[in-house]
Amino acid sequence: MMKKAAQLFKHKAYELRWALLSGILVGTSYIPFPPWALLFCYAPLWFSITEGNSPSVKKAFWSGWVTQFLLTAIGFHWIAYTAHVFGAMPWSVSIAALLLFCAFMHLYIPTAAAVGVWLQRRFQLSRIQTLFTIALLHALLERTWPVIFDWHLGYTLLGAHIPAYQWADVIGFAGLSALILIFNAWATTIWLKFKTSRQQAGLHLAAFIAVIVFLIAGGAYHKAPWDHFDQEFKTTVIQANIGNSDKIQAEQGRGAQEFITRKFTAMTMDAFAKYPDTDLFVWPETAFPDYLDQRLLGRKHTQMLAQGMATLDRPILTGAYSRSPVLDAHRDEATFNALFLIDGRGNNLDAPYLKTNLLAFGEYLPLSEKFPILLKWLPFISNFGRGKGPHAISWNHKGEPIRLGGQICYEGLDPQFSRGLIADKSDILVNVTNDSWFGQPSEPLQHMYMTLARGIETRRPLIRSTNTGISTVIWANGDLQQKSPLHQEWAGQFTVKYRKDAPVTAYVKWGHYDWIVLLLALTGIVLIGALHARSRRP
Template sequence: MMKRWFQFFKHKAYDFRWAILSGILVGTSYIPFPPWALIFCYTPLWLSATEESSSVKKSFWAGWVTQFVLTLIGFHWIAYTAHEFGQMPWAVSYLALLLFCAFMHLYIPVAVAAGTWLRLRFSLSGGQSLFVIALLHALLERVWPVIFEWHLGYTFIWSKMPGYHLADLIGFHGLSAIALLFNAWMGYIWLKQNYIKKALTQLSVLAMTFAALIALGYWHGQQWNKFDGEVRATVVQANIGNLEKIYAEQGRGYQEVITRKFLDLSFNALQTFPQTDILIWPETAFPDYLDQHLLDRKNTQILISGLTPLKVPLITGAYSKDPKTDEKKDTSTYNALFLVDHLGNNLDKPYRKTELLAFGEYLPLSEQFPFLLKLLPFVSNFGRGQGPEVMTWDRPEGTIKWGGQICYEGLYPNFTRGLSAKGADILVNVTNDSWFGKTFEPQQHLYMTLARAIEVRRPLVRSTNTGISTAILANGDVLQKSPLHQEWSGQFVIKYLKNAPVTFYVQWGHWDWIVLILILGAIIVRGAINARSRRS
C-alpha cells in the first residue's frame, strides 16, 4: 500500500515538475530572499500551459501546485501565528497553514486556466498565450481577496532596484505587472530557442529594456531629493511579550508594568537624544484608554506623571472609547492612534483603526449577524474607524499633519492615497509584529509598508513593539533599522517637503489596468484573426 502511494506521488510530481519548479522559484525570489528569479519565476508554469496536451483542467491544477508551493515557502509563518496568536495546538496550526496554502492564492491557477481556455478557444500561439496569462495574472492579483496582500512589485524596493521609484506613477501593482510581462517575454524567448539568432536578439532587447527600466527609475527618483522641513522623532521599541499583551488587553494586569517600561525606555532615550521633538510608541503601546474624557484613569495618570518631566509630545497606539450616551449600553472599544502633549491632552482627535484584522480584531459577518459573537465570544470585537484621517500637530516651526496607519493598514495602497489626499505631511505606522516570531513576516511586512511612502512620496516612520522599526524618506532613503525582539530606541531626522505635490499615482490610482485590458483584448483579437486566416 505504501509503495503504491509512493509511486502515485512520484508520478504526479513528474507530471507537475514545471509547476513545482515555478513554486520554488517564486518562493525563493520573494522577501527576504534576493529576487534572483524575478523575471522568469513563473515562466516554467506558463510554458507548461502552452503545450498542446495541456487542458484547462490540467493547467488549473498545475497553477494550484505552484501557488501551494510558493505559499508554503513564503507564508510558513501562518502556522507560528496560529499557534501564538490563536493559541492553537501545533498540529492544528500546521493544518491551518496547509488550508491557507490550498485556498489563499487561487488567482494564480485561475489565470493559467483562463489563459489556456482562451488559447484553445481562439487558437492563440504559444507566445500569445504566455502574455495573455501574464496579463490575466496581473489583473486578478489586484482584485482577489487575500488576508496578506503581496506581489512581485515589492521585490523592487526590497532589493533596492531603482525601478521602484516608478511606483509614484503606476504603484507597486504596476511594477508587479511589469515583472510578470518580463516572465512572459522570457517564456517567448524559450519557445524561440530553435531559432538562435531570433532568440538572442529578443534576449538582448529584453536585457536593454530591463536596464532602461532601472535607469529611468533612478533618474525619476532624483526629483524627490528636495526638503524644506524636518522633525526629530525618537521611536521606542519595548519588546513586550505576547502573554503580557494578551493579559493587558483583557484587563488582567500588566497595564502598569507595560506603561512604566515604555516611560523608562523613553526617559533613557531622551538622555541619549535630548533634541527630540516627538516620541513615537507602537500599536497599543499604552494598554488603556487615552481619550480626553478618560484622563482620570489610574494608568493614564501614571502615563501623564511620567510624560510631564519629559516635556515632549507623544504619538502612541492605545485604546479609544466614545463617551457613553446610554448608560445601559456600552460603546465599542477602538484600536487607536493618539497625539498627546506632555500633560496627556489630546492635540487632535485620535485616529481609530479602520482596516481590522479578521479573527484578531473582528469576527467576519458579525456586523451583519451579531449572534455570531455569542457563539465565538473569545474573538475580539473592536469598533471600526472612519479612516483614513490625519492628525494635526501645531508647533512654532510649522504645522505637521501626521497620516496614521495602524498595523497592516500600511498594506493598502488606497488607504495611504487617502491620507495623502487629505494633506498628510508625514506617514506614521504603528505595528505589533510580535505574533510572527523570527519568521519571514517581519521583513515582508516592513517593506510592504515602506512601499507606501514611495507611491505617495511622503516620509514614513514605523514604530513597532518587537521590530522592525525604521523610517524612510520620500526619496527612498531607508534610515537605521531596529533589531528584532530587543529593547531599542533610536532617533530619526525626518526630512520632508512642506506642501509636497500629490503624485500621479495618488491622483489616478491603478489607472494602468485599462492599458492591460486593452493589450489583452488586442492579443486575443489578433490571435483569432490569424487563426481564421490560417484556416482559410
C-alpha cells in the first residue's frame, strides 16, 4: 500500500512538475526575496497547460491550484504565526488555518488558467494567443477577486528599488503587475519560438529587452519632476515596541494602560530633548490605550498623558480610541479605532479620523450589520464602529495649513482609499499600524512596501509609524528614508519634504481605469483568434 502511494505521489509530482516550479519561482520572487524570477515565474505553469492540440481545462485548473497553493505557503507562511498569536489558536489549528488559506485565498490564479484554456478550445486560439489571454485574465481577476488584502507582483519593483516602479503614478502598482504578467506571457512566447524559428525568437528577445530597459531607464527619468520640493517639516516617530500581551490587556481594559501611557510619554519627552526642532510627533495605531475625544479628557489615562508631557509644545498625531456621543457606550460599535491630532495636554486640534476599512474578524464580524444575532453568538469577536472616511486632518503649522491624510493599518493597502485622501486635499499621507502580530521578517517588509506604494501612486510623502517596526518615511519622488529596526524601542527624526498644492497624478485621475484597456485587449485577442480560426474552416 505504501509503495503504491509513493508511486502515485511520484507520478503526480512529475506530472505537476512545471506547476510546482512556478509556485517556487513566484513565492521566492516576492518580498522579502529579490525578484529574481519576476519576468518568467509563471512561464512553466502556462507552458505546461497550453501544450498539445486539445489541452485539458481540468488539468489547467489543478495545475494552477498547485502553483497558487505553493506560492501562498512560501509568501504568506506568517498566517500561521498570526493565527497562533493574534487568534490564540494552538499551533496545530494555526497550521490548519494556513493550509486553508493556501487552498482557497488565491483561486483566481487557477481560474485564469482554466478559463484561458477553455477559450483556447472554444475559439481555437493559438498557443501564443492563449498565453496572453491567461495573462490578461490573471491581471483582471487579481484586482477583483475577493481576498483579505490585495497583493501582486507590482510591489516587488518597489521592494527591490527597480526604477520601473516610478511609473506607478501613471498606471498604479496594479498596472505594473499587469505588465509583469504580460512579460511572463511574452517570455513563454520567446521560449516557444526558439523551438521553431531562432530568428524570430531573437527579434522577440531583443524587443523584450528593449522594453524592459525603457521601463527602467524611463522610470528614473520620469522621477525627475518630483525631485523638487517647496516645503518641509521635521517629524519624529515613536516606536514603543509594546508586547502583544500588553496590547491585549489594554484593549480589553484589564490593565497595562498606565504602563503603555507612561512609556509613550517618556519616550516622546526623551525624543524631544534629543530632537528639539521636531515639528510633529507621530505615534502608531492605538498607541494611546484609551479614548481621546475632547469631551472625555478627564479620564485617568488622559490626565496621565497631560501630566507626562506638560512641557511639550508640539502636536502629536496618534492612534487612540474614540467613543460615539450618540450610541450607547456599552455597545461595541460605539467605539472607533481612530487617529487624533492633539497637543501635549490631549486637546484635540482637529476632528479625529475614524477608521473606515475594518479588519474582518479582528475589528468586525462579517454580516453582523445585517444579522446582529451573530454578535450574540460570537461575543468574543471585536465589533468596532465604522468611520466615514477617507478624511484628512488639518494641522496648522506655523500659520500654514497642512492636510494629513490618515490611513490606519491596512487602509494603506487600498489604492482607492488613498485616492479618496487626495480628493480630500491631503498634502501628506500618514499610515499608523501595529504589526506586532506577524512576527518577522516577511510580513513587516511586505506590509511596509505595499503601504509605501501609495506614496508613489499619489506622489505625496508618506509617514509610516508602527508599534514594532518597520517605521519610515518615503518622499513623493520615491526616496526612502531611514528604516526603524524590528521589535525594538526606537525614536527617529525625519525631514518630510513635499510640494504644497502638488498636482494630482494621472493614476489618481484615471489610471485606475486601465482595466478597460486590459478587457479590450482580451476581447480583441479572442475575436481575432476566433475569426482567424473561422477563416481556416473549409
